[in-house]
Amino acid sequence: MTTFDLVIRNGKIVTATDTYIADIGINGSKIVEIGFNLAGHETVDASGLLVMPGGIDGHCHIEQVEADGTIHEDDFVSATGTALLGGTTTVVCFASHIPEKGLVEQFEDYRARGANSRIDFAIHQIITRTDDKTLREEIPVVAERGAAGLKVFMTYDDFHLSDGQFLQVLEAAHQSNIIVSVHCENYDAIRHLILRHLEEGRIEPHGHATSRPASVEREATYRAMTMSELVDQEIQIFHVSCPEVAEEISRAQSRGVKVTAETCPHYLTLTEEALKYDGFEGTKYICSPPLRTQAQQDGMWQYLRNGVISIISSDHCGYTFDGTVGKGRHGRDADFSLIPNGMPGLGTRMPVFYDAAINSGKLALTDFVRLTATTPAKRYGLYPEKGTIAPGSDADLILWDPERVVTITNDLFKSNIDYTPYEGRTVRGWPVKVFLRGTLAMDDGSLLAAPGNGKFHKARHR
CATH class of the missing domain: 3.20.20.140 (Metal-dependent hydrolases)
Incomplete structure (x- = not known):
């Protein structure tokens, strides 16, 4: 049995066409396999969460x-x-x-x-x-x-x-x-x-x-x-x-x-x-x-x-x-x-x-x-590395809590900009973990990705 670097387990995977519960096996920066009962050196339990690109x-x-x-x-x-x-x-x-x-x-x-x-x-x-x-x-x-x-x-x-x-x-x-x-x-x-x-x-x-x-x-x-x-x-x-x-x-x-x-x-x-x-x-x-x-x-x-x-x-x-x-x-x-x-x-x-x-x-x-991931990836020449959950794609993944209720304030975003037009607005549904190329980049409001972590992506023109 293959042991992956990371397995995201039991989440409800959402793509532009399907929703289903499965495990995602990741090696390095890439999604390698989607299946059941996958083994990983590290596992993240996504039960009750949406897993989206x-x-x-x-x-x-x-x-x-x-x-x-x-x-x-x-x-x-x-x-x-x-x-x-x-x-x-x-x-x-x-x-x-x-x-x-x-x-x-x-x-x-x-x-x-x-x-x-x-x-x-x-x-x-x-x-x-x-x-x-x-x-x-x-x-x-x-x-x-x-x-x-x-x-x-x-x-x-x-x-x-x-x-x-x-x-x-x-x-x-x-x-x-x-x-x-x-x-x-x-x-x-x-x-x-x-x-x-x-x-x-x-x-x-x-x-x-x-x-x-x-x-x-x-x-x-x-x-x-x-x-x-x-x-x-x-x-x-x-x-x-x-x-x-x-x-x-x-x-x-x-x-x-x-x-x-x-x-x-x-x-x-x-x-x-x-x-x-x-x-x-x-x-x-x-x-x-x-x-x-x-x-x-x-x-x-x-x-x-x-x-x-x-x-x-x-x-x-x-x-x-x-x-x-x-x-x-x-x-x-x-x-x-x-x-x-x-x-x-x-x-x-x-x-x-x-x-x-x-x-x-x-x-x-x-x-x-x-609307938020797959079509933009296709439109700007980034697909299928970006914008979907599939073997061979970059392991860019959001673990999304559909029941988390958050009142938006600008303080949440640690931004150079001193206001948000949504100050005081309450929403239900919020990202709790974000992975970028297989590495945990945001965890429950804490930024883990350092400046310089990002990569330029050359668009592939049709």
């Missing part, structure tokens, strides 16, 4: 350099520790494309920053300009070096591309066989609406939502998909916020457009009413696209059930509330258009989504794994 968060802004020279406050040590505490074992984060620096240089600089990661990571490459060197020389290089995808913005002063530039990126991506992910909002419409708000003195945080209505997201999504059709290039729509946008994606999918989509827990659990909190408090909830209404939130779930939206990410973008370079960098009397866009979400992604989806009966356990 480690979460893969495909949209994380970590230690990212901005055009003005600032660097996101959540560095790799802090952010990936927070991720582990919430059940995530792999993050896909963003290399910048700031002026006067080449694409390959910035990809490699960012990969070097990731040397401090506690967990495994892959890299999306942002594209903000379309000079010949970027398109013809450097996009093929970053694709060959394993970028998980290219990222394009249709809004923001320092990032947005015109339609013509977007088409150039789509053509270059097609040549290099790499996916393009898109932040879809109409830049000119938003500028127009912000100007009108400021002229009318509507400077409070809720103006962020009313200056970026669903229509500007819906229009840009339709336009992005139309351009992808022109060059037959696969795209992904990031952070879908409302059913109006999801319906556009559904129609495109039905006519054969190569488009997939993700959303985030905050669009399924928070509403724009949070932006109306007194004083500066509402700025905690400024993100783009903005939070929507309760009715729009309710309408999102059908698109998760039918697969139109196939990934749950955090869009983690942490800015401190009390810090001098975070939400208040322009002062606490600044109008909404000057507040940095983004909310922290790495640690809360899986528990908040689990509670909202599973405890309500909206989704099945297999859907939870599909």
